[in-house]
Amino acid sequence: MSVYQYSAIRARQAAEHDVFVFAANPKEVLEFAQIERVGRSDDGQLKGFQRHQIASHIRDIRDYLSRADALLPNAVIVAFIEGVTVRDVGDGRLEVSIDARKTPPGFVVDGQQRLTALSGLDKPDFQVFVSAVVCKNYDELRQQFVLINSTRPLPKTLIYELLPTVEGLPQRYTSRRFAARVVERLNFTGGRALRGEIRQHTNPSGVISDTAMQKLVMNSAAHGAIREFIQYEDREDRAVSLINEFFEAVATVFGGQWVGMSPRVSRLRHGAGIVAMGFVMDLLHSSQGATTKDGFVPGLELLKPFTAWTSGTWKMDDCEFVWNDIQNTPSDIDLLTRHLVSATKRQLRKLRRAANA
Secondary structure, three states: OOEEEEEEEEOOOOOOOOEEEEEEOHHHHHHHEEOOEOEEOOOOOEEOOEOOOOHHHHHHHHHHHOOOOOOOOOOEEEEEOOOEEEEEEEOOEEEEEEEOOOOOOEEEEEOHHHHHHHHOOOOOOOOEEEEEEEOOOHHHHHHHHHHHHOOOOOOHHHHHHHHHHOOOOOHHHHHHHHHHHHHHHHHHHOOOOOOOOEEEOOEOOOOEEHHHHHHHHHHHHHHOHHHHHOOOOOHHHHHHHHHHHHHHHHHHHHHHHOOOOOOOOOOOOOHHHHHHHHHHHHHHHHHHOOOOHHHHHHHHHHHHHHOOOOOOEEEEOOEEEEHHHOOOOHHHHHHHHHHHHHHHHHHHHHHHHHHHO
């Protein structure tokens, strides 16, 4: 522990507070600022305020920051109650002195995951911006933590729609980025069955969930038909074509249960129906070699009598469910998927037996 000196720039905000920014090595930051995690004392009193570390999040940040071209323009936020002195040197510039000889006087208010990720890297010259605020007391410091960390996050639909245009993202975004690009093309340049039908940030009038469509793509890319395309340079084109042809067939076979319907009145356009039908697409592709609308239609015709998209009941697992009891939950999606795939397989086997008789 020691005394740290920095040149800083002051921002004019509330008259009774010092707010300034400076650059520091992450190792230094963790020496003059502590991460006080939330917990309870033996008598039940709340102490601290920071959430626990998220290992996967830290790993993703570390993977990115280990790159030579990594940038981290957003500042970590540190609050002080004492242990820091500032000297005004004019024109908004400050000389900041932080006394950490006895204990770290600062508290990390925002950026603990980034600092933790950086602490495991061998990049001694890498600095981060530190945005610092001097609070009157601990209650005010905790208030700053709540205010800073309660900002509204970006909607997922906007983030997913931006993914196809962003390079250099962590590995966990790879499959989502591919799926987002395929869905974008289906929505804006695809055939009649899906064009303009998928709800995205730039297409709020769409009714089909973009995340359900992306889930269909990711499932197929992981275990289904689209996985076969991964080896090809034009895999995206092949994926778009396959899904486009499949839903053209869906619109043809199911007609009024698809065309112009909303998820509220047709489970075929509901998130659960979309994801489950993706597995039917994979089945018909693998067993029948279907790649075109005409190739998918016979299999969907076989399945049609076993569906209840807009009325009636589903007969699944020896139980009956009213058509709209199916919800967009993992258990309901799994139940519907098993029903649709099993029914299709049974009918295909009957067809083969009849042909061989």
